[in-house]
Amino acid sequence: MWQQKQFDCIVVGGGPAGTTFAQVASRGGLSVLVLEKDRDIGMPVRCGEAISDKGLRYFHDPDPRWIQSTIDRIKLTAPNETEVEFDLNDIGYILDRRIFDYDLAHMAAQEGAIVVTKAYVNGLIIDNDMVCGVKGNYLNSPFEVRAKFVIGADGVESRVGRWGGLRTQVKLKDMESGIQKTISGIEVQSNKFEFYLSRKWAPGGYLWVFPKGNNSANVGLGISGYYAKEGKSAQKFLDEFLQWKYPECSVLTTVAGGVPVDKTLKCMVADGLMLVGDAAHTVNPMTGGGISSGMMSGMAAAETAIELSHNKKEPTRANLNSYEKKWTKLRGKKHEKYYRIKEAIFKFDDDDLNRIADGIAAVKEEDRSLLKLFSIAVAKKPSLLIDVVRLFTGL
Numbered sequence: 001m002w003q004q005k006q007f008d009c010i011v012v013g014g015g016p017a018g019t020t021f022a023q024v025a026s027r028g029g030l031s032v033l034v035l036e037k038d039r040d041i042g043m044p045v046r047c048g049e050a051i052s053d054k055g056l057r058y059f060h061d062p063d064p065r066w067i068q069s070t071i072d073r074i075k076l077t078a079p080n081e082t083e084v085e086f087d088l089n090d091i092g093y094i095l096d097r098r099i100f101d102y103d104l105a106h107m108a109a110q111e112g113a114i115v116v117t118k119a120y121v122n123g124l125i126i127d128n129d130m131v132c133g134v135k136g137n138y139l140n141s142p143f144e145v146r147a148k149f150v151i152g153a154d155g156v157e158s159r160v161g162r163w164g165g166l167r168t169q170v171k172l173k174d175m176e177s178g179i180q181k182t183i184s185g186i187e188v189q190s191n192k193f194e195f196y197l198s199r200k201w202a203p204g205g206y207l208w209v210f211p212k213g214n215n216s217a218n219v220g221l222g223i224s225g226y227y228a229k230e231g232k233s234a235q236k237f238l239d240e241f242l243q244w245k246y247p248e249c250s251v252l253t254t255v256a257g258g259v260p261v262d263k264t265l266k267c268m269v270a271d272g273l274m275l276v277g278d279a280a281h282t283v284n285p286m287t288g289g290g291i292s293s294g295m296m297s298g299m300a301a302a303e304t305a306i307e308l309s310h311n312k313k314e315p316t317r318a319n320l321n322s323y324e325k326k327w328t329k330l331r332g333k334k335h336e337k338y339y340r341i342k343e344a345i346f347k348f349d350d351d352d353l354n355r356i357a358d359g360i361a362a363v364k365e366e367d368r369s370l371l372k373l374f375s376i377a378v379a380k381k382p383s384l385l386i387d388v389v390r391l392f393t394g395l
């Protein structure tokens with residue numbers, strides 16, 4: 001039984017970041033235990049399920065069973081309801097995360113990891129300031145398991161980091177309150193991402209319609225915590241939109257959750273502990289997408305664990321620093337840039353958005369692109385130039 005064993009690594013959380021860690025670390029020869037509190041890996045799905053082809057292909061060839069829609073076009077709707085459409089340079093997908101997450105856990109198990117569901121972790125074992133295991137409950141029985149490395153992959157509500165003494169708080173303005181309904185009995189184009197940008201639909205964020213075939217979609221929104229405190233809930237914003245756009249729809253699921261659109265944690269490691277995925281704030285702050293970046297952090301942390309184990313080095317904070325370096329090399333610089341773009345966009349009011357949409361609507365469709373959109377945004381709001389300069393210089 002896993003409760004009686006000692007492992008090289010214990011992963012808290014069976015989302016994409018945790019199971020990617022488990023797959024890579026197991027393949028590298030480490031013994032890995034993944035503890036997931038929920039009954040099923042991949043459920044409930046708290047996600048719009050969008051991923052780029054590039055982001056997915058970095059890890060796996062797309063399996064047709066994971067893909068609900070293939071996206072090659074984008075439609076943006078401005079506050080004055082001007083619609084702007086163009087083709088995407090890179091295709092994207094709407095995944096079925098119930099199958100995708102499940103398969104990631106399956107792949108980790110195939111490499112030798114032990115995955116346990118209904119295993120709730122409620123504390124860390126810390127000896128001489130070094131994290132060396134976890135405590136929890138499994139089927140109403142308490143357990144304690146020890147390992148050289150503990151991985152906090154416990155998502156946006158992560159407590160593992162705090163238990164390990166890391167500063168994981170998110171500023172209100174950098175925490176989006178997300179809500180999503182999967183609706184059916186509608187008509188959508190299965191190849192198109194739709195975004196609605198307006199303070200009236202999603203202040204400080206955006207509203208998305210991600211098709212799951214032609215008759216169903218994930219419709220959701222994220223609003224900045226800065227606006228959430230004004231009292232109108234994300235749920236109310238979404239209900240008003242659905243009443244306006246799809247009054248006859250059936251609602252098949254409703255999920256809510258926070259999205260940390262923040263800089264990555266300054267410190268992602270402590271003695272014996274690494275944080276990955278949402279727990280380390282690896283979500284792309286501009287888009288709110290965290291599947292592929294979470295997997296990337298899981299991979300980087302696993303490579304660090306393999307290197308330290310093979311070189312017989314202790315998992316001290318100083319040695320684990322190589323994980324932070326790997327992350328910075330893979331995504332860190334880009335992440336900072338996305339954060340600054342988000343900060344610049346946050347300053348747009350509805351009039352700015354209308355002017356930008358009208359500007360791009362006047363451009364011939366074949367000449368439209370995200371870059372063109374950005375240059376029009378700068379032309380329509382020259383003060384954005386300062387932000388753009390900051391963006392590229394990091395000043």
Ligand SMILES: Cc1cc2nc3c(=O)[nH]c(=O)nc-3n(C[C@H](O)[C@H](O)[C@H](O)COP(=O)(O)OP(=O)(O)OC[C@H]3O[C@@H](n4cnc5c(N)ncnc54)[C@H](O)[C@@H]3O)c2cc1C
Nearest residue numbers: 013015016017037048049050121155178257277278290291
């Ligand atoms: C409404 C919404 C829409 C989104 N849309 C998109 C999108 O379209 N595209 C995209 O890329 N990203 C999207 N995201 C973000 C994306 O869902 C996350 O970034 C991604 O799931 C992060 O993966 P993770 O493995 O870090 O965490 P998670 O997927 O959250 O997994 C964490 C796991 O840890 C488990 N856990 C937590 N605490 C414990 C504990 N104490 N003991 C044991 N297990 C525990 C949880 O049950 C969970 O299974 C969205 C998020 C929200 C809220």
